[in-house]
Amino acid sequence: MSTLTALTVKGTVKGLPWTVLRLHRTALITWGTGLLAATAALVWMYAIGDDARFGAGGCSIPPTAALPSCEEVHAQTANETYRDVLGLVSTTLSYLMFPVAAWAGGALIGRELENGTARLAWTQSVTPVRWLAAKLAVPALLLTAGTTAAVLLNVWARQDDNPNLVGDWYYPDVFVSTGPTAVTYVLAGLALGALAGLVTRRALPAAGLGFAATLVLYNVLERYREGLWPTVTRSGKPYELPRSAFQVEDGALLTSGGRTDSQPCGEAMSSGSDCVPNPDFAGYYSTYHPKSHFWPLQLVDAGIALAVAALATAAAFWILRRRTP
Incomplete structure (x- = not known):
């Protein structure tokens, strides 16, 4: 069946989703194949998770009741495979919005x-608004379902979230790929790509403009993510933050009540160096996000991306109405 015949037969509100799937079946097959590959990889990672944690654990020479032999631990290679494959999946989910935007x-x-x-579709009793609604709704539904499934599988495969194997929760790729942010980023990419297509009305410029707009959004959100939720401050004499802390700022406290990123002057430092004289030094401070801030940061980040997707979608419909009778 040709494209013209498909549009003629299926050119109704009910048939528009079928038309979208048929016209873009290559993208659908690619998306389905990628999702199946990710599923298989994550199931495999879950299966080797115990061996990977053993290979990344502590050891002793000679072995003790609490620690296994270092030779036995070092011989285990599952941890490298586990780390590499999960890293690849996380990176793919994190950057999925870019090819989606270019394709849209x-x-x-x-x-x-x-x-x-x-x-041609608009001459087959399909209004421009209904055409665009179907164009966005069908891929949005498939992308939301597939990305959500991939994120849930990724979280499941990571099991106890050992940072030595899977990275700390605040690493950009880890953060995006383990929460709703991944889904909203993909939707933002879809909407920005569609808006670019309506603005340029040409395939290649639209792909480039959609990719560029998504790149700007991604970098802005990553750059200012630490400020999306109030930080926690700790101060006092020398202390050590937990491994899971997402440190934003640290420095020295002054007796005057001020703060500086300079360190207190020690015996090894010359008097002319940029340091805090001992009489003015009152302690240290750190501002950071504890691991409990994962969900607040996720929800605010995802909310911003979803708002961008909504605004881009609204702008796309506005442009379409302005340019069509």
């Missing part, structure tokens, strides 16, 4: 406006 701008919207397929 170039193939989903831009190409069909450029070659006239969209106008």
Whole structure:
């Protein structure tokens, strides 16, 4: 069945989703294949998780009742496989928004406006608004379902979240790939790509513009993520923050009540160095996010990305109405 026939037969509100799937079946097959590959990899990681944790654990020479032999631990390679594969999956989920944005701008919207397929659909009793709604709703549903499943599998495969194997919770790729942020980033990429397609009405420029807009969004959110939720401050004499702390700032407290990032002057420091004289030094301070801030940061970050997706979608419909009768 040709594209024209498909649009003629299926060019109703009920048939629009089928038309979208048929026209973009290559992208659908690619998405499904990638999701199956990620599922298989994560199930495999869960299966070797115990061996990986053993290989990343402590050891002793000679072995003791509490610690195994170092030779036995060092011979275990499952930890390297576990770390590498989970890192690859996390990175893929974290950057998934970029190919989605390029595809949405170039193939989903831009190409069909450029070659006239969209106008052909509008002559088959399909209004431009309904056309765009179907174009966005079908991939949004599939991307939301697939990304959510991949995130849940990723969290499941990480098991006890040993940072020596899977990275600390605040690492950019780990943070995005273990919560709702991954889903909202993909939706933002879809919406920004679609908006780029409607602005340029050409496939290649739309793909590039959608990719660039998504890159800006990603970098802004990553740069200012630490400020999305109030930090915790700890101060006093020398102390050590827990491994799970996402440190934002640290330095010295002054007897005047002020703060500085300079260190107190010690015997090894010359009097002319940029340091705090001992009489002015009152202690140390650190501002950080404890691990309990994971969900507040996730929800605020995801909310911003979802708001961007909503605004981009609204702008896309506004542009479409302005440019069509």
